[in-house]
Amino acid sequence: MRISELSRATGVSIASIKYYVREGLLPAGESLGARQADYGDTHVTRLRLIRALVDVxxxxxxxxxxxxxxxxxxxxxxxxxxxxxxxxxxxxxxxxxxxxxxxxxxxxxxxxxxxxxxxxxxxxxxxxxxxxxxxxxxxxxxxxxxxxxxxxxxxxxxxxxxxxxxxxxxxxxxxxxxxxxxxxxxxxxxxxxxxxxxxxxxxxxxx
Amino acid sequence: MRISELSRATGVSIASIKYYVREGLLPAGESLGARQADYGDTHVTRLRLIRALVDVxxxxxxxxxxxxxxxxxxxxxxxxxxxxxxxxxxxxxxxxxxxxxxxxxxxxxxxxxxxxxxxxxxxxxxxxxxxxxxxxxxxxxxxxxxxxxxxxxxxxxxxxxxxxxxxxxxxxxxxxxxxxxxxxxxxxxxxxxxxxxxxxxxxxxxx
Structure with missing residues (x-):
């Protein structure tokens, strides 16, 4: 899925997703070209885990x-x-x-x-x-x-x-x-x- | 007991005891004159309760x-x-x-x-x-x-x-x-x- 779909699926903003990738908490998506990447279910699970640990x-x-x-x-x-x-x-x-x-x-x-x-x-x-x-x-x-x-x-x-x-x-x-x-x-x-x-x-x- | 003894008995500084009295958390000691007051066991118990609620x-x-x-x-x-x-x-x-x-x-x-x-x-x-x-x-x-x-x-x-x-x-x-x-x-x-x-x-x- 695209980063926008990942954002919708998890309720985490695109800016936060990019921040977690930069900080090394979330693996980068598979590159689909210079300006696009593909994210999967492991990203969804990992994002939920990050939010639980950070927010809760x-x-x-x-x-x-x-x-x-x-x-x-x-x-x-x-x-x-x-x-x-x-x-x-x-x-x-x-x-x-x-x-x-x-x-x-x-x-x-x-x-x-x-x-x-x-x-x-x-x-x-x-x-x-x-x-x-x-x-x-x-x-x-x-x-x-x-x-x-x-x-x-x-x-x-x-x-x-x-x-x-x-x-x-x-x-x-x-x-x-x-x-x-x-x-x-x-x-x-x-x-x-x-x-x-x-x-x-x-x-x-x-x- | 004097305020200095109350302080030793509870490990709470004299300044803190006076603060709690001013804030209305601890009843004032019984007056023994212009510059002295007498404190009892109820003060010890109450001070411990205050410290537990504030510190712990x-x-x-x-x-x-x-x-x-x-x-x-x-x-x-x-x-x-x-x-x-x-x-x-x-x-x-x-x-x-x-x-x-x-x-x-x-x-x-x-x-x-x-x-x-x-x-x-x-x-x-x-x-x-x-x-x-x-x-x-x-x-x-x-x-x-x-x-x-x-x-x-x-x-x-x-x-x-x-x-x-x-x-x-x-x-x-x-x-x-x-x-x-x-x-x-x-x-x-x-x-x-x-x-x-x-x-x-x-x-x-x-x-």
Whole structure:
């Protein structure tokens, strides 16, 4: 298809498409002459992915480029590639927040769950910061709350991983990035909506 | 205690404490004379709450003030007060994103779950945006994924609500605000850590 058709199919302006090509995020179309190029379905898919990462997740262009490099060439260590890809997504912490006490908190928590502990994994630092914030507010995470949250998180993660495409590493990384970035807001919204429903029912029963 | 002791006990600078008093977020200490005031445990608790809302959640001061007004005087409609309090937390959407198609998506989803649908509730708009983003990326939320996510979210929400303090409405609102703002990052981190653990185990088994 022509660039104008690609633009209509994706809702992305021609100027933006050209910008993504210049920035190396989108492969150039197949040249049909000096002033025309042909685009295919892979361009449509890639453009949607770019827009999700830029508009929804809010990634800077340089970050998106690094992610695509990782998707194109995950290397031999799939585990490291997945960790790096997912770790490049927000929220980002600052070093100053990761103090030693918080780190031991996260470590103790993950070890209590008998999950893999990886100090360098971004979500470990994220857990550290969250636990520190809870403790700072005088409402530390209780063991029974942790148990319920972890069970729920595990249930979801089992489903996610069971549906991870396994035809090639690139597809798996793309799925992990999108799945992390786009399903988290769904989960958080569903938790709030479940609260609403439970409270609404309880108040109904009171009447 | 003196303001200097309050500062040491909470790690909040004296200048910040004075600022919060001026802004009406923290009650003034009991006057002990022209240049001294006495602070108590309620000040410690309130200061921790302010820091969590400002530093961790990232709320603007004006938003914190509105929240505290709601906690101080929830009014007769507990359901509305809870909704308003939790709805004042991020993420915030923009009106332009809430188009009619997205709204009907969220409505259909909530009705399929047989949960309370409230078009004006902030999390409804949040669900709408997330579902729209997924659809835009060509990976719409499947029914079986929704079922697993909703079951997990419900499990957590049941725990949360069961542990909501019921001695007075103000405590319930404070719990809801902190619980929404501070437990969400824990949940999101736990999901990512569960992914890590499941993938690590699968790769171990392969060897």
């Amino acid at each position: 997740v809010g990634l800077p262009i340089a970050q998106v480029r690094r992610l695509f490099a990782l998707i194109a060439d995950p290397g031999d260590d799939m585990f490291a590639a997945l960790g790096e890809a997912v770790g490049s997504l927000p929220p980002y912490g600052t070093d100053s927040e990761t103090d030693a006490a918080a780190e031991s908190r996260a470590r103790a928590t993950i070890e209590r769950l008998d999950w893999t502990y990886d100090a360098g994994y971004a979500a470990t630092a994220q857990l550290e910061r969250s636990l520190a914030a809870l403790e700072g507010t005088g409402v530390p995470m209780s063991d029974d709350r942790l148990e319920v949250y972890a069970r729920a998180a595990r249930m979801i993660a089992e489903f996610d991983i069971a549906h991870m495409p396994d035809e090639n590493p690139s597809a798996a990384i793309e799925y992990s990035v999108l799945g992390t970035a786009l399903y988290e807001p769904v989960l958080v919204a569903l938790r709030r909506l479940a609260h609403l429903d439970i409270v609404a029912q309880a108040l109904d029963d009171d009447e | 959640v990232g709320l603007p001061i004006a938003q914190v003030r509105r929240l505290f007004a709601l906690i101080a005087d929830p009014g007769d409609d507990m359901f509305a007060a809870l909704g308003e309090a939790v709805g004042s937390l991020p993420p915030y959407g923009t009106d332009s994103e809430t188009d009619a198609a997205a709204e009907s998506r969220a409505r259909a989803t909530i009705e399929r779950l047989d949960w309370t649908y409230d078009a004006g509730y902030a999390a409804t708009a949040q669900l709408e945006r997330s579902l729209a983003a997924l659809e835009g990326t060509g990976v719409p939320m499947s029914d079986d994924r929704l079922e697993v996510y909703a079951r997990a979210a419900r499990m957590i929400a049941e725990f949360d609500i069961a542990h909501m303090p019921d001695e007075n409405p103000s405590a319930a609102i404070e719990y809801s605000v902190l619980g929404t703002a501070l437990y969400e990052p824990v949940l999101v981190a736990l999901r990512r850590l569960a992914h890590l653990d499941i993938v690590a185990q699968a790769l171990d088994d392969d060897e």
